[in-house]
Amino acid sequence: MKRQVKKYELTDETNEQGLFRIKALRDFGGVKEGDLGGFIESEDNLSHKNNAWVFDNALVSDNARVFGNTRVYDNALVHGNALISDNARVYGDAQVHDNARVSGNAWVFDNAWVFGNALVSDNALVSDNAQVCGSARVFGNARVSGNARVFDNARVSGNARVFDNTRVFGNALISGIMRSDGYAFIAVPCSDGLVRVIAGCRYFTFEEAYDHWNKTRKGTLLGDETMIILNMMNEMVKLKGYSG
Numbered sequence: 001m002k003r004q005v006k007k008y009e010l011t012d013e014t015n016e017q018g019l020f021r022i023k024a025l026r027d028f029g030g031v032k033e034g035d036l037g038g039f040i041e042s043e044d045n046l047s048h049k050n051n052a053w054v055f056d057n058a059l060v061s062d063n064a065r066v067f068g069n070t071r072v073y074d075n076a077l078v079h080g081n082a083l084i085s086d087n088a089r090v091y092g093d094a095q096v097h098d099n100a101r102v103s104g105n106a107w108v109f110d111n112a113w114v115f116g117n118a119l120v121s122d123n124a125l126v127s128d129n130a131q132v133c134g135s136a137r138v139f140g141n142a143r144v145s146g147n148a149r150v151f152d153n154a155r156v157s158g159n160a161r162v163f164d165n166t167r168v169f170g171n172a173l174i175s176g177i178m179r180s181d182g183y184a185f186i187a188v189p190c191s192d193g194l195v196r197v198i199a200g201c202r203y204f205t206f207e208e209a210y211d212h213w214n215k216t217r218k219g220t221l222l223g224d225e226t227m228i229i230l231n232m233m234n235e236m237v238k239l240k241g242y243s244g
Contacts, residue, residue: 007048008037015039019059022046029053029069038072058090064097076108080115088120100132104139112144116151124156136168142176160186161198173240177229181222187233195242197233206234 007028010020019039024031029051031037038054040046045060046053047067054060055073064082066072076090080097084090088102092109096102100114104121108114112126116133123141126132130144134151138144142156146163150156154168160176161184162168168188176186186198197204204212209230217223 005048008046010040010043011036015059017059017061019061022054052084130162134169159184162186175233175236177233179222179225179229185226185229185233187237189242193242195237197230206230206237
């Protein structure tokens with residue numbers, strides 16, 4: 001069996017937490033031999049395989065693992081039992097900790113936090129001051145931003161957009177469908193048992209949504225497309241056991 005050649009070493013430089021700055025021992029994935037990276041606690045934190053790397057002043061500690069072709073950089077913090085894998089990116093002042101996982105092509109950045117048993121995967125983005133925690137899942141092409149929080153067992157997927165001060169929790173399931181002009185429609189289960197449609201910055205019941213687009217877009221291509229999307233979403237909602 002071919003011996004794995006190490007791609008980095010721990011230097012003598014440590015930070016105030018006692019983590020070691022890393023130094024590349026060979027060229028890989030845009031990193032050059034001799035390049036200094038961020039800080040890790042031990043070689044268990046960063047794989048010697050593939051192109052994963054910790055840059056700048058980013059920190060990886062505890063039992064956290066960074067592997068695959070991932071990038072952790074800027075002032076990002078990954079700790080606890082967190083896993084960052086595949087082609088994921090964690091940067092800015094973002095934090096991923098506890099048992100959280102970030103995988104696929106997902107990005108977590110700005111001041112966003114992903115923690116608990118949360119999973120962010122596929123092409124999902126979590127940014128600004130958003131938090132994804134508990135056993136929540138954010139996947140597909142979903143975006144969570146602003147001061148939004150997704151927690152408990154909530155699922156956010158498709159082309160869904162969760163933003164501003166929105167809270168998604170419990171067993172909520174949000175799935176987004178995007179119109180051909182990029183306008184997204186999202187179904188949100190609410191505390192009164194109804195599912196409402198988020199379109200732009202407005203909430204509608206399905207009845208209100210049908211009425212609104214009939215009045216404003218009836219007879220146009222976008223209007224016809226909107227009706228198709230609303231019908232699809234309404235059927236999906238009913239299959240999930242909710243009331244439209």
